[in-house]
Amino acid sequence: MSTDKPVVVYGVSGYTGRLICEYLRELGVPFVAAGRDAERVREVVEKIPGIETADYEIVGVENDAAALAEAFDGATVICNTVGPFIKFGPEVVEAALQIGAHYTDTTGEQDWVMAARDRWGAQFAAEGLLLSPGIAHMYTTSEIAANIALEPGGYDTLDILVFWKGLPTFASTQTIFTILKADWYYLEQNQLVAWDHLSKFDVTVPGYHEQAVAVPWGGMSHPIWFQHDPRVSSVRSFGGVLNRAVMENVGLTVQMFEEQIKPLEPEAQEKALADIAAGLQASMPPRENPRYNRSVDSVHASGPLGRSHVVIHGNSNYKQTGLLQAFAAFSLIQEAPRRVGFASACQAFGHHELLGQLRAFGLVAEPVVTRV
Incomplete structure (x- = not known):
C-alpha cells in the first residue's frame, strides 16, 4: 500500500490534526488523513467545512514504523500530531526517514525535541530532509517574535513569554503531564541549565492590567533551537493560559507530582499522570472563537547596550498551529527548506514568510x- 498524495497528516482524529487538514484544503494541497482508527478519522474529516472540495484519502494504520512506512510511501511530508511524542514519535520519524519524507510535528516536549535532534538530525541532513519538531503556536509564533527582536543585531539574550486564552486539547493535556517526568532546561551563556520544576513567576502580559502566573512549561523549544545560534547566548521561555486560577492549580499539580508521584516506579508514574490528565480534559474542546481565544507572544531581546521588545497579539492558537503546519507542508512539496536536518520552523522557512501567512489568514x- 502507498499513496499518491504529497502530504500525510497523522493523528487526524485529534483537534489539531483536523485543523491542519482544513488549512491544507484552503491551500489546495492533496493529503492523506491518517490515524489508528480509520472510521474515527473519517467521522472527523467529514465535519471539516468545505471538505467536499478537498483531494484526500483516509488511512487507518497502527503506530509501527514498518506499517507507517508502507502506508505513507510516496508522500513528501509527514505532519505528526500523535503525542506524547517521546512515547509515540520515534516510529513516525523512522517511517519518514525510511520513505524519504520530511517530518514535522506539533510537540511541546523539550526532551523530545532534543532526542529527535540527537538521534535523527544527522541522518535527515544526509538525506536532504527536514526534521522539524515543534511547529506550533506556543513555540513558532514566539520564535517569529524573537527573530524580529534580534534583527538589528547586538543582542545576546532572549526573554520569551507566551500566553493564550482557551482550553487545552486532550493531547495537549497529556503532553503537559508527560513533561513532568523530564528535566527542563533554559540556556545560560551557551550552556543548558536545569529549571527547578516548581519555578513560577508573576508576570505582566502586554495588553492586560492583571498580573498572570507563568511557568516554564517543560522548558519549551526555544532554548534548543537557539542553542547553537551565534547571535544568542541565553534564552528563557515561560508562559501559560490567561486564567490565574488555572495556573495556580498547575503549580499545585507540579508540586503534587514532585512529592507524591515522582518517587513511584516509571510504570506507576505514567498511569497516575494519564489518569489525572484524562480527568481534567477527556473530550475535544469547542471550536475556537477569535473573540475569546486570544494569544499574546512577547519577547525581550537585550544586549550590553540595547533593548528590543516585540509583541504579537493573535487569536485561535490551535488554528495558528494548523496553518503553520499546513504552510510548512505546502512549502516543502514545492521547494527545499532553507535548512535540512534538525531545524525550527523559522530556520527552515523564514520568520517573515511564516508571519505573512499568519497575517494573511x-x-x-x-x-x-x-527598540531602545
Whole structure:
C-alpha cells in the first residue's frame, strides 16, 4: 500500500490534526488523513467545512514504523500530531526517514525535541530532509517574535513569554503531564541549565492590567533551537493560559507530582499522570472563537547596550498551529527548506514568510516593536 498524495497528516482524529487538514484544503494541497482508527478519522474529516472540495484519502494504520512506512510511501511530508511524542514519535520519524519524507510535528516536549535532534538530525541532513519538531503556536509564533527582536543585531539574550486564552486539547493535556517526568532546561551563556520544576513567576502580559502566573512549561523549544545560534547566548521561555486560577492549580499539580508521584516506579508514574490528565480534559474542546481565544507572544531581546521588545497579539492558537503546519507542508512539496536536518520552523522557512501567512489568514496582528 502507498499513496499518491504529497502530504500525510497523522493523528487526524485529534483537534489539531483536523485543523491542519482544513488549512491544507484552503491551500489546495492533496493529503492523506491518517490515524489508528480509520472510521474515527473519517467521522472527523467529514465535519471539516468545505471538505467536499478537498483531494484526500483516509488511512487507518497502527503506530509501527514498518506499517507507517508502507502506508505513507510516496508522500513528501509527514505532519505528526500523535503525542506524547517521546512515547509515540520515534516510529513516525523512522517511517519518514525510511520513505524519504520530511517530518514535522506539533510537540511541546523539550526532551523530545532534543532526542529527535540527537538521534535523527544527522541522518535527515544526509538525506536532504527536514526534521522539524515543534511547529506550533506556543513555540513558532514566539520564535517569529524573537527573530524580529534580534534583527538589528547586538543582542545576546532572549526573554520569551507566551500566553493564550482557551482550553487545552486532550493531547495537549497529556503532553503537559508527560513533561513532568523530564528535566527542563533554559540556556545560560551557551550552556543548558536545569529549571527547578516548581519555578513560577508573576508576570505582566502586554495588553492586560492583571498580573498572570507563568511557568516554564517543560522548558519549551526555544532554548534548543537557539542553542547553537551565534547571535544568542541565553534564552528563557515561560508562559501559560490567561486564567490565574488555572495556573495556580498547575503549580499545585507540579508540586503534587514532585512529592507524591515522582518517587513511584516509571510504570506507576505514567498511569497516575494519564489518569489525572484524562480527568481534567477527556473530550475535544469547542471550536475556537477569535473573540475569546486570544494569544499574546512577547519577547525581550537585550544586549550590553540595547533593548528590543516585540509583541504579537493573535487569536485561535490551535488554528495558528494548523496553518503553520499546513504552510510548512505546502512549502516543502514545492521547494527545499532553507535548512535540512534538525531545524525550527523559522530556520527552515523564514520568520517573515511564516508571519505573512499568519497575517494573511487573520490569525495575528502586525507585531508591535519597541527598540531602545
